[in-house]
Amino acid sequence: MEHQPPPFFKTGPTPFARLLIFALLSLALLVADARFKYLDVLRAVAAVIIYPLQRIAGAPASIARRAGEFFVTHSSLREENARLTHENLGNAALLQQLQSLQAENAHLRGLLATRERVNTKSVLAEVLYAARDPFSRKIVVDRGFQQEVKSGQPVIDHAGVVGQVTRVYPWLSEVTLITDKDHLVPVLNVRNGLRAVLAGTGNDSALELRFVPLNADFQNGDRLVTSGIDGVYPPGLPVAEVSNVERNAAFLFARITCKPLAGVNSHAQVLIVSAERDMPQRPPGEEKPVRAKKSRKGG
Amino acid sequence: MMHSRAATPQEILLPVKPAFIVATLIAALLVNLLPWSGWWLWVRPDFVALVVLYWCIEQPRKIGFTAAWLLGLLMDVADGSLFGQHALAYSILAYAGIVLHRRVQRFSITPQVLHVIPLLLLNDVIVLVIRMLTGADFPGYQYFAGSFVGGALWPALSILLKLPQRPNADPDHV
Numbered sequence: 001m002e003h004q005p006p007p008f009f010k011t012g013p014t015p016f017a018r019l020l021i022f023a024l025l026s027l028a029l030l031v032a033d034a035r036f037k038y039l040d041v042l043r044a045v046a047a048v049i050i051y052p053l054q055r056i057a058g059a060p061a062s063i064a065r066r067a068g069e070f071f072v073t074h075s076s077l078r079e080e081n082a083r084l085t086h087e088n089l090g091n092a093a094l095l096q097q098l099q100s101l102q103a104e105n106a107h108l109r110g111l112l113a114t115r116e117r118v119n120t121k122s123v124l125a126e127v128l129y130a131a132r133d134p135f136s137r138k139i140v141v142d143r144g145f146q147q148e149v150k151s152g153q154p155v156i157d158h159a160g161v162v163g164q165v166t167r168v169y170p171w172l173s174e175v176t177l178i179t180d181k182d183h184l185v186p187v188l189n190v191r192n193g194l195r196a197v198l199a200g201t202g203n204d205s206a207l208e209l210r211f212v213p214l215n216a217d218f219q220n221g222d223r224l225v226t227s228g229i230d231g232v233y234p235p236g237l238p239v240a241e242v243s244n245v246e247r248n249a250a251f252l253f254a255r256i257t258c259k260p261l262a263g264v265n266s267h268a269q270v271l272i273v274s275a276e277r278d279m280p281q282r283p284p285g286e287e288k289p290v291r292a293k294k295s296r297k298g299g
Numbered sequence: 300m301m302h303s304r305a306a307t308p309q310e311i312l313l314p315v316k317p318a319f320i321v322a323t324l325i326a327a328l329l330v331n332l333l334p335w336s337g338w339w340l341w342v343r344p345d346f347v348a349l350v351v352l353y354w355c356i357e358q359p360r361k362i363g364f365t366a367a368w369l370l371g372l373l374m375d376v377a378d379g380s381l382f383g384q385h386a387l388a389y390s391i392l393a394y395a396g397i398v399l400h401r402r403v404q405r406f407s408i409t410p411q412v413l414h415v416i417p418l419l420l421l422n423d424v425i426v427l428v429i430r431m432l433t434g435a436d437f438p439g440y441q442y443f444a445g446s447f448v449g450g451a452l453w454p455a456l457s458i459l460l461k462l463p464q465r466p467n468a469d470p471d472h473v
Contacts, residue, residue, distance in 0.1 A: 022390040058332075
């Protein structure tokens, strides 16, 4: 079992020297990635290497899900069908209204000579897995730039905003959820049009409104939708509902906790929306943010 | 230093095949990539770290820094975390394994676990420090649970990964 080589055998650098080399390499990568974002190509290469493993690892769960779908009972299918028909009827009425409203809106906007607001297209994506990193809230979905997903596109489910595409690989992309600690969404209070910035907390069921003055009119149950002023999220997508407002005069800002409307952690499929909007040029000197990092005060 | 406590009589194993090492590392990567969720995520040990450490202790001349570092890069991509954090942690883990391999090999399985747990914790702490330097919050002490589970899995892993090296014939014959 003794492996100590006599000194006349060449064994290369000592372990400590090797450790130094690899540690320095890793640190260089860390700094390059954290500060300069130069490593997208390297990351893409590694992503391609690991892609088959990711698909294989995801296979048991997706097979189980499909098997589960196969063995649904007749009654539950009928129930679901009845519910969906019902929903569909309700939606159809809204949709007809929407069409006429859209036409009217376009007409009015034409009269006022203002810009068209949004022109949305969407791609359905399946969630492969939630990132195993306890520090961040991310999911990986099975659509990448081969399917024309772009970094920065918002991701929604049937109830509201789920997050935003932050990294795109050839066949996969990474979505940062709105509950991620570093994620900000500019929102609008539907009830009174107050603007604010909604930030994740790292907690799955809580978001907080940042920089809202103590006297701002936010109440429990207020619905927040995207304001669209960031140029990233199309306006009007539901995001969250205010669940708790705490006003303490000792602090500068009110403490407003919200609940995400979308099932941020509980879906198998999401919709990646590509909102092509004609935005005015950004003022010079401001780099184009990938994330919606804006801190506009409400009111 | 090495005469601390004699382990059970040493078995003489067949030489390990490099292909087997590669296969176990890929398998570990695969297990890490499974869609873990909820509290499983907290108790899940880092299987790649565990297997890298195992091979660094068992076969320090067959696997080393390069493999550990490359696996670290792949984990970083899969997790969508900063490039290099797992690479750094696995390199240091590999170093610890290679430096300590003679000592750890002399111990029987249970005291080996007591060596492995601190090394896995070290691995966690490195990742944690890097994350906190780049602005993450402390995720809570449950973050370290995975290392203890990893330590608990060490005996099973050790038996499992030695199986292919067991000679088929009667051990007394050797």
